Amino acid sequence: MRRRLIDAGLIGLAVLDIWIDLWSDAPVSIASGVIGCAALLLRRRMPRTAFALTLPCALLEAALVAPFVALYTLAVRSRDRRFLAACATLFALAQASPSPFQDDPVIDSDTLVYLAYGVATAAVPVLLGQLVLTRRDLSRRIEEIEEVKEHERVLHAQAILAQERAQLAREMHDVVSHQVSLIAVQAGALQVAAPDEPSREAARTIRSLSVGTLDELRTMVALLRGAGDDTTQLAPQPTxxxxxxxxxxxxxxxxxxxxxxxxxxxxxxxxxxxxxxxxxxxxxxxxxxxxxxxxxxxxxxxxxxxxxxxxxxxxxxxxxxxxxxxxxxxxxxxxxxxxxxxxxxxxxxxxxxxxxxxx
Known part of the structure; x- marks a missing residue:
C-alpha cells in the first residue's frame, strides 16, 4: 500500500511538471509526456525500460521529474557505474538539446549552460541512488557481521559448556563411580561372609542397589561426554x-x-x-x-x-x-x-x- 501511494504521488508530480512546462500541444509531444509519466509504473520491475521511456519527454517537453525518478531508481538497483554514467549523459543531453517544438531560437551559449545544468541535474539522482545502495549494502554487511558474532558467541558458550560437562563426567567417573564400585565390592564380600540370613539379605540388597546406581552413573557419564553428538545413544527410560x-x-x-x-x-x-x-x-x-x-x-x-x-x-x-x-x-x-x-x-x-x- 505504501509503495502504491508513493508511485501515485510521483506520477502526479511528473504530470504536474509536464503540464506546467508544456511547450506544444502536438500529439507526439503530448504522447511522449503521457508515456514518460506512465513509465514510472515500471520503474521497480523494469528500471532500464522505464528510464528509456522517460527520455523522449525530457527532450520534447523538458520534463524533469519523470526521468529524474527513473534514473534514481536505476541507480539504486545497478552497480554498473559506467552504465549509470552513460544514462546520466543521455539525460543531460536530452535536457540540453533544444526541443523540435520550441518556438524560441536557441543560442549556442545557452546550449552550453543548459548542458551544464543537465549534467548537474543528472548527477543528483545517480549520486543519491548510489548512496542509498551503499547504505543498504552496509546495513546488510552489518547484519551479517552481527550474525557471525552471535554465532561465535553461541559456539563459545557451547565450548565452555562442553568443557564443564567433560569435567563433571571426569569427576563422576573418577570419584563417585569409584566409591559406588567399592560399596558394591564390600557389599558382595559382606554377603559371602555374613553369619546370618538377614545380614546376607541386607548385603545383597546393598550390592544390587550399588550395581544399579553404577550403571546409571556410567550412562550419565556417557551422555555428558557425548553431549552435542548426534550419534549418542540414550539409554532406555524407565516406565x-x-x-x-x-x-x-x-x-x-x-x-x-x-x-x-x-x-x-x-x-x-x-x-x-x-x-x-x-x-x-x-x-x-x-x-x-x-x-x-x-x-x-x-x-x-x-x-x-x-x-x-x-x-x-x-x-x-x-x-x-x-x-x-x-x-x-x-x-x-x-x-x-x-x-x-x-x-x-x-x-x-x-x-x-x-x-x-x-x-
Missing amino acids: LADLKALVTGSGIEAVLTGDPDLTVGTPVQRALYRTVQEALTNVRKHAPGAAATVELWRNGLTAGVTVTNTPPTRPALPLPGARQGLVGLQERADLLNGTLESGPTADGGFQVRMALPVN
Missing part, C-alpha cells in the same frame, strides 16, 4: 512396567498396588516412576525400618501415584543430601500440568502424591 522391580529391590518393606499397565503417555510414566524412586529413597534415608505402600491409580483423565510410609522404627542416620528431590518432582509435575503433594501423615509417617493429566 511403569519397571515399577515392580524398583519396589522389590528398594531394600525396604514395600508393597505395590494398582495396575502397572496404565495406558498413559511415556512422559507421564517416567514422571510417576521417578516419583516412586525418589519417595522410596527418602524412606530408606529418613525413615529406617518403615514400610511403604505404592499405589498406582487413575481417575478419569487423571493418573497418579501415592507413596505412603509408616513411621520409622529407629533413628535415621545423618546422611548427606542435596534436598532437591522433591523440588525436582515438583518441576516434573509443573511441566506436565500436574500436581505434587507431600507431607507428614497423621500417624507420623509421610506421603507423596503426584497427579498428572493423561488426555
Whole structure:
C-alpha cells in the first residue's frame, strides 16, 4: 500500500511538471509526456525500460521529474557505474538539446549552460541512488557481521559448556563411580561372609542397589561426554512396567498396588516412576525400618501415584543430601500440568502424591 501511494504521488508530480512546462500541444509531444509519466509504473520491475521511456519527454517537453525518478531508481538497483554514467549523459543531453517544438531560437551559449545544468541535474539522482545502495549494502554487511558474532558467541558458550560437562563426567567417573564400585565390592564380600540370613539379605540388597546406581552413573557419564553428538545413544527410560522391580529391590518393606499397565503417555510414566524412586529413597534415608505402600491409580483423565510410609522404627542416620528431590518432582509435575503433594501423615509417617493429566 505504501509503495502504491508513493508511485501515485510521483506520477502526479511528473504530470504536474509536464503540464506546467508544456511547450506544444502536438500529439507526439503530448504522447511522449503521457508515456514518460506512465513509465514510472515500471520503474521497480523494469528500471532500464522505464528510464528509456522517460527520455523522449525530457527532450520534447523538458520534463524533469519523470526521468529524474527513473534514473534514481536505476541507480539504486545497478552497480554498473559506467552504465549509470552513460544514462546520466543521455539525460543531460536530452535536457540540453533544444526541443523540435520550441518556438524560441536557441543560442549556442545557452546550449552550453543548459548542458551544464543537465549534467548537474543528472548527477543528483545517480549520486543519491548510489548512496542509498551503499547504505543498504552496509546495513546488510552489518547484519551479517552481527550474525557471525552471535554465532561465535553461541559456539563459545557451547565450548565452555562442553568443557564443564567433560569435567563433571571426569569427576563422576573418577570419584563417585569409584566409591559406588567399592560399596558394591564390600557389599558382595559382606554377603559371602555374613553369619546370618538377614545380614546376607541386607548385603545383597546393598550390592544390587550399588550395581544399579553404577550403571546409571556410567550412562550419565556417557551422555555428558557425548553431549552435542548426534550419534549418542540414550539409554532406555524407565516406565511403569519397571515399577515392580524398583519396589522389590528398594531394600525396604514395600508393597505395590494398582495396575502397572496404565495406558498413559511415556512422559507421564517416567514422571510417576521417578516419583516412586525418589519417595522410596527418602524412606530408606529418613525413615529406617518403615514400610511403604505404592499405589498406582487413575481417575478419569487423571493418573497418579501415592507413596505412603509408616513411621520409622529407629533413628535415621545423618546422611548427606542435596534436598532437591522433591523440588525436582515438583518441576516434573509443573511441566506436565500436574500436581505434587507431600507431607507428614497423621500417624507420623509421610506421603507423596503426584497427579498428572493423561488426555
